[in-house]
Amino acid sequence: xxxxxxxxxxxxxxxxxxxxxxxxxxxxxxxxxxxxxxxxxxxxxxxxxxxxxxxxxxxxxxxxxxxxxxxxxxxxxxxxxxxxxxxxxxxxxxxxxxxxxxxxxxxxxxxxxxxxxxxxxxxxxxxxxxxxxxxxxxxxxxxxxxxxxxxxxxxxxxxxxxxxxxxxxxxxxxxxxxxxxxxxxxxxxxxxxxxxxxxxxxxxxxxxxxxxxxxxxxxxxxxxxxxxxxxxxxxxxxxxxxxxxxxxxxxxxxxxxxx
Amino acid sequence: xxxxxxxxxxxxxxxxxxxxxxxxxxxxxxxxxxxxxxxxxxxxxxxxxxxxxxxxxxxxxxxxxxxxxxxxxxxxxxxxxxxxxxxxxxxxxxxxxxxxxxxxxxxxxxxxxxxxxxxxxxxxxxxxxxxxxxxxxxxxxxxxxxxxxxxxxxxxxxxxxxxxxxxxxxxxxxxxxxxxxxxxxxxxxxxxxxxxxxxxxxxxxxxxxxxxxxxxxxxxxxxxxxxxxxxxxxxxxxxxxxxxxxxxxxxxxxxxxxxxxxxxxxxxxxxxxxxxxxxxxxxxxxxxxxxxxxxxxxxxxxxxxxxxxxxxxxxxxxxxxxxxxxxxxxxxxxxxxxxxxxxxxxxxxxxxxxxxxxxxxxx
Numbered sequence: 001x002x003x004x005x006x007x008x009x010x011x012x013x014x015x016x017x018x019x020x021x022x023x024x025x026x027x028x029x030x031x032x033x034x035x036x037x038x039x040x041x042x043x044x045x046x047x048x049x050x051x052x053x054x055x056x057x058x059x060x061x062x063x064x065x066x067x068x069x070x071x072x073x074x075x076x077x078x079x080x081x082x083x084x085x086x087x088x089x090x091x092x093x094x095x096x097x098x099x100x101x102x103x104x105x106x107x108x109x110x111x112x113x114x115x116x117x118x119x120x121x122x123x124x125x126x127x128x129x130x131x132x133x134x135x136x137x138x139x140x141x142x143x144x145x146x147x148x149x150x151x152x153x154x155x156x157x158x159x160x161x162x163x164x165x166x167x168x169x170x171x172x173x174x175x176x177x178x179x180x181x182x183x184x185x186x187x188x189x190x191x192x193x194x195x196x197x198x199x200x201x202x203x204x205x206x207x208x209x210x211x212x213x214x215x216x217x218x219x220x221x222x223x224x225x226x227x228x229x230x231x232x233x234x235x236x237x238x239x240x241x242x243x244x245x246x247x248x249x250x251x252x253x254x255x256x257x258x259x
Numbered sequence: 260x261x262x263x264x265x266x267x268x269x270x271x272x273x274x275x276x277x278x279x280x281x282x283x284x285x286x287x288x289x290x291x292x293x294x295x296x297x298x299x300x301x302x303x304x305x306x307x308x309x310x311x312x313x314x315x316x317x318x319x320x321x322x323x324x325x326x327x328x329x330x331x332x333x334x335x336x337x338x339x340x341x342x343x344x345x346x347x348x349x350x351x352x353x354x355x356x357x358x359x360x361x362x363x364x365x366x367x368x369x370x371x372x373x374x375x376x377x378x379x380x381x382x383x384x385x386x387x388x389x390x391x392x393x394x395x396x397x398x399x400x401x402x403x404x405x406x407x408x409x410x411x412x413x414x415x416x417x418x419x420x421x422x423x424x425x426x427x428x429x430x431x432x433x434x435x436x437x438x439x440x441x442x443x444x445x446x447x448x449x450x451x452x453x454x455x456x457x458x459x460x461x462x463x464x465x466x467x468x469x470x471x472x473x474x475x476x477x478x479x480x481x482x483x484x485x486x487x488x489x490x491x492x493x494x495x496x497x498x499x500x501x502x503x504x505x506x507x508x509x510x511x512x513x514x515x516x517x518x519x520x521x522x523x524x525x526x527x528x529x530x531x532x533x534x535x536x537x538x539x540x541x542x543x544x545x546x547x548x549x550x551x552x553x554x555x556x557x558x559x560x561x562x563x564x565x566x567x568x569x570x571x572x573x574x575x576x577x578x579x580x581x582x583x584x585x586x587x588x589x590x591x592x593x594x595x596x597x598x599x600x601x602x603x604x605x606x607x608x609x610x611x612x613x614x615x616x617x618x619x620x621x622x
Contacts, residue, residue: 096589113279122275124346125309134346142587160275161304192340193305194333 004031005064006164006196007052012061014047021047023220025061029164034190034197036207039217040238045200048217049166052198053087054078066163083110086162090169092153094141100127100152101137107159123159130155131185147178151185158189164196171203183209204243204251216242266328270299273307285314291323298329308334308341316345382575385501386509393506404507405514412473412508413515417522419472420465424523427460428452428530436538445539449546452531453554461524462562463610466569469516470602474577477508478598481581482591490582509574516570517563524562561622565613569606576602 007029014022021044029035037045050056052063054070063070065081073081094103104123108114127137130151141149150170157165170186171179187210190197201207207214208228215225216239224234231243242248267288273281295311297303315325330338393400435448481504484490490500528550535541541549580598584591 096587108275111275111279114275115279118278118282121313121346122306122309124348125305125341125344128346129305129340129344134348142585142589158305161306188340192333192336 005029006031006066007198008062008064009052010062010064012048012051012063013059014044014051014056015059020220022051022058025221027215027222027225029196029198030213031163031196032190032194033212034186034199034210036211036214037198037200037217038202038207038214038242043217044220045217046168049087049168049198049200053085053166054082083160084162085164085166086157086160087166088150088153088157088168088170090172091146092141092149092156094149094152094156096141099138099140100132100144100155103141103152104137104155104159107156111160123155126155126159127152129189130158131181147174147182150174150182154185154189158193161193162195164198165190167197167199167201169201169203170199171201171206176205179203180205180209186210204248205254208251266294266296268296268299270301272302273300273310274302274304275306278306278310281310285310288314289318289321289323292326293318293323294326294328296328297331297334300331300334303334303337305337305341308338309345311338312342312345379575379579382505382579383571386505386571386575389499389501389506390510392502399502401503401507404503405511408507408511409515411476412469412511413519416469416472416515416519420468420519420523421526423464423468424456424461424527425530427464428456428527428532429534431455431460431527432531432534433538436535440539446541446545446549448531448535448539449541449549450553452528452535453550454558456527456531457524457554457558457562459562459610459614461527462520462565462569463606465519465523466516466566466573466606466610467603469512469519469569470573470606471599473512474573474580474598474602475595477574477577478580478584478595479591481578482584482594485582485584486586486588486591505574505578508578509571512570512574513567516573517566520563520566524559557622561613561617565610568609568613572605572609573602576605 005028007027009025009027012022012025012027013020025048027048037048039045047056051058052065052070057071066084068077068081070078070081094100095106098106101120101123104126105119108119108122111119124134124137128134132148132151132155136144136148136152141152144152154165154167154170157167167186171182174182183206186197186199186206189195190210197210199206199211211228213225213227214231216223216231216234216236218236218238223236224231224239226234231239234240234243271277293314311325311327318325327335327338431452432448435451436445439445439448439451481490484504490504493500493503532541532543532546535546536543577598580594580601584594
């Protein structure tokens with residue numbers, strides 16, 4: 001893994017009224033890595049994701065994406081950056097009036113010269129790569145289960161082969177089998193497509209299975225970053241409780257059994 | 260793409276952006292064995308891998324083959340991943356519609372409307388049963404909810420109902436005066452306005468406006484509770500949704516619709532009187548005398564008899580549509596608009612049946 005940050009956050013400050021969510025937050029995301037972002041409820045994991053994805057400008061700080069200043073740049077440059085990133089929202093956020101295939105085609109409509117037939121074929125490919133059956137392409141989001149909606153959301157996020165993918169709680173609400181299948185999908189896609197993944201999660205199994213590095217949000221900033229092994233030696237009470245609690249022990253045990 | 264010693268050398272980008280231009284180049288490649296060197300490939304993505312894979316499948320179908328040379332390992336991995344995930348279209352069943360399919364569609368539609376009528380009847384039954392239950396156990400009745408819904412359904416509809424009816428009175432007086440003047444029978448415009456507003460239009464148009472306002476809001480309110488499983492929660496807590504949700508709403512309509520109808524009648528007559536005064540010079544005093552002398556009170560009764568029926572139709576269709584909402588937002592929207600359409604349609608059908616009935620009974 002080259003020391004080549006594709007995203008650099010410096011001094012980020014986010015607040016809602018008087019409630020400060022982030023203050024002087026620094027974070028680097030390196031090319032090709034899967035970064036898991038964890039933290040207690042209300043520590044602003046999703047806010048941070050929205051902030052980087054350009055959905056919510058921070059009150060202060062600097063965001064560099066692909067070496068460009070993402071906050072001060074022109075709108076055209078920002079769109080260029082956005083085209084190289086994909087976001088999968090918690091429940092897929094699929095357009096409910098379109099079929100899954102049409103949903104995946106939406107980002108491709110901006111590509112000049114791409115005819116409808118080829119677009120449709122590529123959408124089918126993305127749907128199949130996300131682990132959905134072919135017939136799912138003709139279905140509407142309301143006809144899919146939660147896990148399938150998430151996969152379809154991932155297919156749409158990957159439609160243009162982005163370099164960075166943001167995943168917001170990819171395994172929340174899935175059964176354990178569906179969740180671990182999703183973890184494997186993320187791992188496999190990030191390896192073959194060379195994706196950089198920013199992954200917000202609560203799921204310790206996902207952290208074990210997919211993440212190269214973990215960032216812990218606490219006390220309004222990124223308290224610690226490091227590998228899973230590093231996290232086990234952190235003394236901070238919340239982090240210790242998180243990675244040594246009964247659920248964490250169970251996750252480690254499962255990991256060791258399968259490895 | 261350059262060709263050297265039978266080896267096709269690809270250079271540059273092979274991505275979703277360059278693919279539209281390159282498609283023609285790939286389509287031209289043909290032969291028993293095509294060798295493709297990817298050493299000079301720079302950007303490569305799944306769309307590019309897909310193009311290579313479709314090329315390989317096309318060549319193999321023609322008995323040829325595609326051989327890659329100098330492939331970088333990560334490109335190789337991507338090609339393999341895409342090859343593994345190539346979508347396999349399943350034959351779709353969409354063919355010509357046969358006669359049996361057509362019959363099936365018709366049959367389902369007929370059965371569906373029959374079931375709809377039964378469900379509406381069931382809803383009416385539940386409403387009446389709960390109403391009688393309240394007569395025996397008045398303590399369970401929710402007066403606060405009833406007052407709240409009366410406010411929502413009745414009071415908020417007063418301005419629009421009054422204005423609409425006033426304008427209808429104006430239109431009737433104006434149109435009537437133009438026609439009646441030809442016979443020198445201007446004074447009969449009073450009868451025209453009084454009978455048409457009191458007997459038919461006042462209550463019918465009020466019901467239509469209320470159907471638009473209220474049936475939709477009943478459906479939206481109950482439907483969104485159904486969507487969030489609130490109604491299921493009520494049932495598990497031994498709270499009867501019919502008692503809590505339907506009865507106060509439908510009862511509020513039963514109480515307020517006749518009052519709204521009365522307001523509409525007054526406003527309509529008032530509009531008619533004003534227009535008659537301006538157009539025909541019939542003074543308000545003369546209008547009133549003529550109205551009291553010539554218009555029998557039975558016209559008013561004929562109008563008001565319909566109000567409770569319309570109220571039941573609107574309330575029951577609105578609540579029924581709300582209970583039909585499935586777990587997603589589209590079905591909420593669909594049910595809301597269908598509640599409005601169905602209740603307006605049903606109100607007009609009922610009005611027509613009443614007309615026929617009263618004509619036959621010579622009332």
